[in-house]
Amino acid sequence: MDSFSIQDFIEPSLGQLSILPTIFSFLICVMMSFVVRDIYIRRSFSLTGKMHIGSIIPILSAVVFIVIVIVKSSLALSLGLVGALSIVRFRTPIKEPEELVYLFLAIGLGIGYAAGQILITTILVLLTLAIIYFWLSNHSISKTSEYNLVIVWKKNNIEFKNILDIIDSKSENVKLIRMDKSPDSTTAVMLVSPKENNFIDI
Structure with missing residues (x-):
């Protein structure tokens, strides 16, 4: 057994x-x-x-x-x-x-x-x-003052800090979501709150 x-x-x-x-x-x-x-x-x-x-x-x-x-x-x-x-x-x-x-x-x-x-x-x-x-989708809260900003640049001599300083001067709040680097280009995705609820014009 x-x-x-x-x-x-x-x-x-x-x-x-x-x-x-x-x-x-x-x-x-x-x-x-x-x-x-x-x-x-x-x-x-x-x-x-x-x-x-x-x-x-x-x-x-x-x-x-x-x-x-x-x-x-x-x-x-x-x-x-x-x-x-x-x-x-x-x-x-x-x-x-x-x-x-x-x-x-x-x-x-x-x-x-x-x-x-x-x-x-x-x-x-x-x-x-x-x-x-x-309730939680991007369409249902599309009136929010926060926006997704995607920046792609191909020149290696451009410093991300300089880009961030320009965006920060035109925004109330900036949050880096992700950054992807490849041999040809760099992509940065940020969450920004533009001043006076206007889109950033750089």
């Missing part, structure tokens, strides 16, 4: 999984992840990297779904996953909190559907997307 218990502990009990419900949950998960991707691309504040992050969302949801489905079928695999994640160091260029929110939403999609909670996961995700669409 002891050997039977050890065997059950070691071998994954994949036979307990229902193939058709699992495939159905996976398809719904992928479909909903594309809805999240569309909302992110259309309503996000991000000015750069939208397509890059957007293309990751469906893949991330699918990968999380597969991992959860496999792990939940075996206690040994669950312990192995915990050990594997404990030695992995994640390094990501993601700098905007909004991008992390959408990625966590994609992860939640994968976990919820992999756990078989199709209805409640769908309802909660749709409610979250509705909140984003009607």
